Amino acid sequence: MAEEQLVTFNLGSEEFGVDIMRVQEIIRIPPITRVPKAPSYVEGVINLRGNVIPVVSLRNRFGMTRVEETDLSRIVVLQVQSKVFGIRVDAVTEVLRIDSEAIEPPPQVALSMDSQFIRGVGKIGERLLILLDLDNIMGGETGHELST
Amino acid sequence: MSQDDDKNQGVDLGEFLEFYLLDSQEQIEKLGAGLLQLEKEGGNIGLINDLFRSAHSLKGASGTMGFTPIVAMTHAAEDLLDRLRQGKIDVSLEMIDILLAVTDRVKAMLSQVEQRLEITLGYEDLVSSMKDLISGEKSAAQTSLQPVPGNEQALEDDFVPLNFSLDQPESAKINNAHMMGYGIYQVDVKLAPNTLMKAVRAVMATQRLEGMGTVIKLFPSIEDLEAGNDEGFSLLVLCDEPIEEMRRELLEISELVDVVIHPYPDGIGGTEKTAHTTKDTAEVLETIISELETTPSISSKAVTQAKSLKTIPSQKAMVEPKGIGSDSAVLTDGIANGEGNTQVHTIRVDTVRMDNLINLVGEMVITRTRLVQIGLDLKAQYQTDNMVNSLNEANVYLGRLMNDLQESVMRLRMVAIGTVFSRFPRLVRDLAKKTGKEIELVLKGEDTELDKTVVEVIGDPLMHLIRNSVDHGIESPEERRAAGKPELGTVTLDAYHEGNHIAILISDDGAGLPLDKIRNIAVSKGLIGEREELSERDIANLIFLPGFSTAEKVTDISGRGVGMDVVKKALNNLGGMVDITTRQGLGTTFTIRLPLTLAIIQALLVEVGEEIYAVPLSSVLETLLVNRTDIKTVGRLPMVQLRGNTLPLISLQEKFGLPAPENESSEVFVVVVGFGDKALGLIVDELRGQQEVVIKSLGDILSNLPGIAGATILGDGKVTLILDIGSLIQDVLVTRKS
Incomplete structure (x- = not known):
């Protein structure tokens, strides 16, 4: 039976999941340098061991209000194809396995957020996990390279 | 999962594709350069051989990868070059043009391959023009540039290649040898009348020749010789030695009265002939030597041996009045190149790995700066402490090492x-x-x-x-x-x-x-x-x-x-x-x-609000302290008078959308930057001094932001953005005009 392993995290009251294979590491929030004139969802850039990588604010991507940094705030560093970037989340919760059949396509109406960033919704008992579509998170342009 | 499929495909093709592309692009460059040289200098056997080899290896590699259009074109090009080196056609302007067009087309195809696209470009037109050239051969009216040395050799008209009735593996060997440019000869041996044990003579001849090359076939067969009344026999031989050498060797066998050796033509029963001269042999040797050298498994001894053999034909060439200059030049060229190859040891390294190394060194430089700062702070605090002094000494030494390391690493990137x-x-x-x-x-x-x-x-x-x-x-x-x-x-x-x-x-x-x-x-x-x-x-x-x-x-x-x-x-x-x-x-x-490098620059660090930006020092003309009352607004743009000229100003704080400071000081710093003959003043809050910074890319997503050229990491580990002075000035000029 096909299974997916996910890293889950919180954003406000919602719970999200990303494919663990895409997660490079999870770090505390380092100083973030704001980049003037950058797209609004780019919070800034950070120094990740000598590499400068952009950080996306998921709250911005999903139209949620900004919150102050807490002890639980993290940056999940992802690698999507050749690009490395971070997403800022309120808290990382756990790593879990989910049966592929328990994942449903994103519902058209029910979600208040932009569905182009959502790959599907996973059900684990009573919990609902929103699975991120990582190809579109970063500008929506990252998906073209290898598709030919 | 579809993403995994993508990945697999990428790896599958990618690994080999990269090598293929690198190699092919190199061959194409070689071909292009060689063709221009050919146009300039006319037919020169060494050069034509080089071209042939490039076309050949391009064909081989493309065949392996399954890029049929490239194979078709390079195959035809190879044929054409083969005719050329056999002296069957002359170098013509038309030919060079067509072959150059081929290199262009292949290049375009390779770039399609590189972008992982299907090859959509056509090739039939070029292939057919090349075929026309081949079929036109010498009879066609061509603008001959220069005769190919060796093509004027008189052909011996009485030689008719013997049909050895080869079987499949044998003809494959012959075809292969033709392709690799080995010498293939028909050796006709005439025996003395009444020779007994003819078969023994044939076996002896075969043995002698096996010492110099490979005997593919004997005709008539041993059995037939034993039984029949033939006056001699013929051998089909693959051999890299000069014809004279073979002949001498054979004539040492008693009762062999005459030995006639002819190059055996491509395609059994064909009537085409190649004149046999010492040049042909030299050419064959060229090919073999270069092949030996490119084959790592063959010892350098073999190469040396092959090279020493080469002196034989070259000495013979001296005797001939024709083409001495060009021929000996070719030979020495070949040898010089060969030796060069064996001495230069290089490896190919992925640029990503190299960039990583440079990255690390950059980090170390930054860390060292921090260590130095700590050392100085400690010294300020504990003036006479011995340990602090040792630390500072070590820091100085480390600094020297770092400079050397940085220089060495930067040299790796030198091209x-x-x-x-x-x-x-x-x-x-x-x-x-x-x-x-x-x-x-x-x-x-x-x-x-x-x-x-x-x-x-x-x-x-x-x-x-x-x-x-x-x-x-x-x-x-x-x-x-x-x-x-x-x-x-x-x-x-x-x-x-x-x-x-x-x-x-x-x-x-x-x-x-x-x-x-x-x-x-x-x-x-x-x-x-x-x-x-x-x-x-x-x-x-x-x-x-x-x-x-x-x-x-x-x-x-x-x-x-x-x-x-x-x-x-x-x-x-x-x-x-x-x-x-x-x-x-x-x-x-x-x-x-x-x-010499774009990776490290001197930068002036400036403070704007709570942010720090790096201004490339190469574009900084001067810095000024300006009284706010001296700033006049002309149109929508603030200006200041500087030695009789008006200098347009921009406020980085406004430009980059920073909140306005609560209490404005009466004086501001202005960094005057120049780009070409344009100058602009940047209003900043503080100057933080100059520093060497390693330029880092902001990545694809943030690469084209106005006013930002890149980023760097400062001693405290924070990312700082580097200003793009060109685009800032451009921006102001456009604003002023509109």
């Missing part, structure tokens, strides 16, 4: 500028043809090394300057004759190191810039005042102003909307500059100066 230069001979040739001018491009200083980052971006500006020299610099042959100059114009491309910079000179021996005309145009376009006093150099440099073009007709060469201003801008973007000197009737020289 000879020849890699950029190599594409220009073709460009000049094509342009010269199109404009009906006769132009020679002379390359100098190709070994001059500079950073990979510069090499990658210098190509286009150079190309525009060369185009300009060809189009505007060199006169038509008639004009040159009238001026008492040789009809052949010369464009020289030279490069050398000059301190921390590289200088690249593009000079032509053309008419020089028409200074009066330039001045008039500049006046009529309002670029300068009518009475403005300008030196010759100033006038010459006017052509770099935007919107300036003196060409009366817009040609397809330099009038493509890309003016000299664009060239200048591109070079300025690289932290370089360009200058012109011109002498009437004698020519024009463009001098480009570029930093």
Whole structure:
């Protein structure tokens, strides 16, 4: 039976999941340098061991209000194809396995957020996990390279 | 999962594809350069062999990868080159054009492959033109450039190749040998009348020849010889030794009265013949030696042996009155190259790995800066402590090591500028043809090394300057004759190191810039005042102003909307500059100066609000402390008077959307930056001093932001953005106009 392993995290009251294979590491929030004139969802850039990588604010991507940094705030560093970037989340919760059949396509109406960033919704008992579509998170342009 | 499929596909193809592309691009470059040389020097066996080999290995590799269109073209090219080296056709302009077109087409196809696209370009047209050339052979009227040495050898008309009735593996061997350029010979042996035990003679002959090569077939067979009354026998031999050698060897066997050796033609029963000369053998040896050298498993001893063999044909060639010069040149060339190959040890390293290494060294430099700072702080606190002193001593030593390390690592990225230069001979040739001018491009200083980052971006500006020299610099042959100059114009491309910079000179021996005309145009376009006093150099440099073009007709060469201003801008973007000197009737020289690396720059750190930005020091003209009351707003733009000139200002705080400070100080710092001949003042809150910074890319997503050129990491580990002065100035100028 096909299974997916996910890293889950919180954003406000919602719970999200990303494919663990895409997660490079999870770090505390380092100083973030704001980049003037950058797209609004780019919070800034950070120094990740000598590499400068952009950080996306998921709250911005999903139209949620900004919150102050807490002890639980993290940056999940992802690698999507050749690009490395971070997403800022309120808290990382756990790593879990989910049966592929328990994942449903994103519902058209029910979600208040932009569905182009959502790959599907996973059900684990009573919990609902929103699975991120990582190809579109970063500008929506990252998906073209290898598709030919 | 679809993503995984993508990944797999990428890895599958990718790994080999990369090697294939690297190798093929190299072969194509070689082919292109070789063809130009062929055009210049005419048929030269060593060169033709090189070309043939390039085409051959390109064909082989493309076949493995399954790129049929490339295989089809290179196969035909290989055939053509094969005819050429056999002397069946002559080098013609038409042939060079077609073959160059082939290299272009293959290059285009490779770039499709590189982008992981299907090859959509056609190849049939070129293949059929090549076939026409082949079938035309010598009878067709061709513009012969120069006779191929060896093609005038008298053919012996009485030789008819024997049909050895080869089986499948045997003919495969022969075909292979033909392809690899080995010698294949039919050896006809005549026995003395009444020879007993003819079969024994045949076996002895076979043994002797096996010592020098491979005997593929004996005719008639041993059994038939034993039984029959034949007066001799024939052998089909693959051999790399000179014919004379084989002959001598065989004649040592008693009762062999005569030995006649003919090269055995391609395709059994064909009537084509190749004249056998020492040159053929030399050619075969060339091929073998180079093959030995490229095959790592074969010991260098074999190569040396092969090389010593080579002296035999070369000595023989000396006896022949014809073509001594060119032949011996080929041979020494081959040997020199061979030795060069064995001495230079290089490895290919993925640039990503190298960049990683450089990254790490950059980090270490930063960490060292922190250590030094800590050392100084400690010293301030515990003046006389011995441990603090040792720490500082160690820091100094570490600093020296770091400098060495950094320098060594940066040298890894150094690439000879020849890699950029190599594409220009073709460009000049094509342009010269199109404009009906006769132009020679002379390359100098190709070994001059500079950073990979510069090499990658210098190509286009150079190309525009060369185009300009060809189009505007060199006169038509008639004009040159009238001026008492040789009809052949010369464009020289030279490069050398000059301190921390590289200088690249593009000079032509053309008419020089028409200074009066330039001045008039500049006046009529309002670029300068009518009475403005300008030196010759100033006038010459006017052509770099935007919107300036003196060409009366817009040609397809330099009038493509890309003016000299664009060239200048591109070079300025690289932290370089360009200058012109011109002498009437004698020519024009463009001098480009570029930093050796674009990876590390000196920067001035400035503070704006709570943010820090790095300004490339190369564009900083000066810094000023300006009283706010001196800033006047003209139109929408703040200005300040500086030594009689108005200097436009921008506030980085407004520009970058920072909150306005609560209490404004009465004085502000202004960093005056220049880009080309434009200057601009940046209003900042504080100056933080200058520092060497390692430039880092912001990645694809953030690469094209206005005003930001890149990022760097400071000693405290924070990311700081580097300003793009060019785009800031551009921005202000546009705002001012609108």
